[in-house]
Amino acid sequence: MRVKICGITKPIQGKTIASLGATALGFICVRASPRYVTPEQIRAVIDELPQQIDKIGVFANSSKEEIAQTVAESGLTGVQLHGDESIEFCQQLRESLPKVEIIKALRIKNTDDFTKAKTYTKYVDTLLLDAYHPQQLGGTGKTLNWDTLQKFDPDCPWFLAGGLTPQNVSEALEKVKPSGIDLSSGVETAPGDKDLDKVRDLFEKLKN
Numbered sequence: 693m694r695v696k697i698c699g700i701t702k703p704i705q706g707k708t709i710a711s712l713g714a715t716a717l718g719f720i721c722v723r724a725s726p727r728y729v730t731p732e733q734i735r736a737v738i739d740e741l742p743q744q745i746d747k748i749g750v751f752a753n754s755s756k757e758e759i760a761q762t763v764a765e766s767g768l769t770g771v772q773l774h775g776d777e778s779i780e781f782c783q784q785l786r787e788s789l790p791k792v793e794i795i796k797a798l799r800i801k802n803t804d805d806f807t808k809a810k811t812y813t814k815y816v817d818t819l820l821l822d823a824y825h826p827q828q829l830g831g832t833g834k835t836l837n838w839d840t841l842q843k844f845d846p847d848c849p850w851f852l853a854g855g856l857t858p859q860n861v862s863e864a865l866e867k868v869k870p871s872g873i874d875l876s877s878g879v880e881t882a883p884g885d886k887d888l889d890k891v892r893d894l895f896e897k898l899k900n
């Protein structure tokens with residue numbers, strides 16, 4: 693199973709989290725977020741990482757040009773679209789960045805959003821489901837209702853996100869069978885500052 697730890701800001705934390713077992717690290721490219729990092733800061737983290745780990749930039753309603761420029765400057769291998777990006781936008785971005793993994797994130801408000809999520813599967817590489825919050829785009833610590841996700845089985849790989857912690861991840865994975873999980877605020881001491889003990893605890897829980 694893929695394990696993505698998101699909201700990395702510090703090279704030493706990125707390197708340690710990769711060595712603990714993360715398969716992907718995420719970098720917030722949304723300026724309004726307290727976890728925002730510039731392309732130069734992302735590059736400084738990526739320079740310390742093993743080649744095989746996925747390096748995902750998180751964007752929300754950015755232009756294709758801005759995304760492409762950030763990818764080129766930083767060395768990202770994937771982009772997570774966490775805003776209101778349309779199917780057409782995802783399709784065009786995939787054409788212009790054919791070697792980059794395109795992940796469409798959907799913030800789930802009600803069960804209609806599962807149907808909406810499935811309409812993207814042909815046009816992206818991966819889906820990500822996060823919890824809806826009226827004021828914040830992500831990194832909210834809010835969980836999805838995992839019971840409603842038991843039958844979610846799209847035609848492409850998908851990440852479960854939203855409020856996952858070392859304490860609740862086992863319960864989530866008993867109920868839901870995603871291709872990967874994504875954690876941010878559940879393994880932090882403060883926004884953008886990862887708690888390495890919590891990350892260790894997470895990987896211990898995932899071994900069982």
Ligand SMILES: O=C(O)c1ccccc1N[C@@H]1O[C@H](COP(=O)(O)O)[C@@H](O)[C@H]1O
Nearest residue numbers: 698725830831832833853854855876877
């Ligand atoms: O983390 C942020 O600040 C953020 C800002 C804008 C869009 C997405 C953001 N984070 C994403 O939120 C989810 C879940 O986070 P959490 O585990 O509930 O804290 C995760 O996919 C992050 O990539």
